[in-house]
Amino acid sequence: MKNIIYILLFACGGLLHAQQWQENFDDALAKAASEDKPIVLVFSGSDWCAPCIRLKKHIFDSEEFKDYAAEHYVLYEADFPRKKKNQLPQDKLNRNKSLAEKYNSKGYFPLVVVLDKNENVLGTTGFVARTKPEKYIKTLNKFLK
Numbered sequence: 204m205k206n207i208i209y210i211l212l213f214a215c216g217g218l219l220h221a222q223q224w225q226e227n228f229d230d231a232l233a234k235a236a237s238e239d240k241p242i243v244l245v246f247s248g249s250d251w252c253a254p255c256i257r258l259k260k261h262i263f264d265s266e267e268f269k270d271y272a273a274e275h276y277v278l279y280e281a282d283f284p285r286k287k288k289n290q291l292p293q294d295k296l297n298r299n300k301s302l303a304e305k306y307n308s309k310g311y312f313p314l315v316v317v318l319d320k321n322e323n324v325l326g327t328t329g330f331v332a333r334t335k336p337e338k339y340i341k342t343l344n345k346f347l348k
Contacts, residue, residue, distance in 0.1 A: 231279040235320040254330040255313040267336040
């Protein structure tokens with residue numbers, strides 16, 4: 204029984220430290236304002252865009268990025284999946300389309316937009332092949348100066 208408790212505590216502790224992608228953009232804005240953090244807004248085609256999938260796998264899913272992002276950024280993914288099984292609820296899809304009109308009018312995928320807490324664009328980037336998480340974090344941080 205003690206082992207189960209330790210395992211649960213360890214798992215919960217890991218979840219608290221892991222990066223947290225916000226479920227809706229309004230929550231991301233509120234969190235950015237309350238914590239005085241920039242928003243990393245990612246436009247992605249999670250089930251069809253090969254560079255998007257690689258960016259997630261090699262950068263966003265890395266422990267280095269997760270640890271750093273948990274302390275320094277508010278994360279939101281404006282996803283545009285194509286497969287029927289991955290379709291978003293209509294309200295979330297509409298919000299993502301609205302964000303795309305405002306921040307990604309040319310329809311680039313992936314596009315990473317760094318915003319301040321007042322929704323001002325600080326910089327943009329995308330997927331760069333063979334970039335390590337440390338270098339990607341430095342790129343995002345350059346926009347904050």
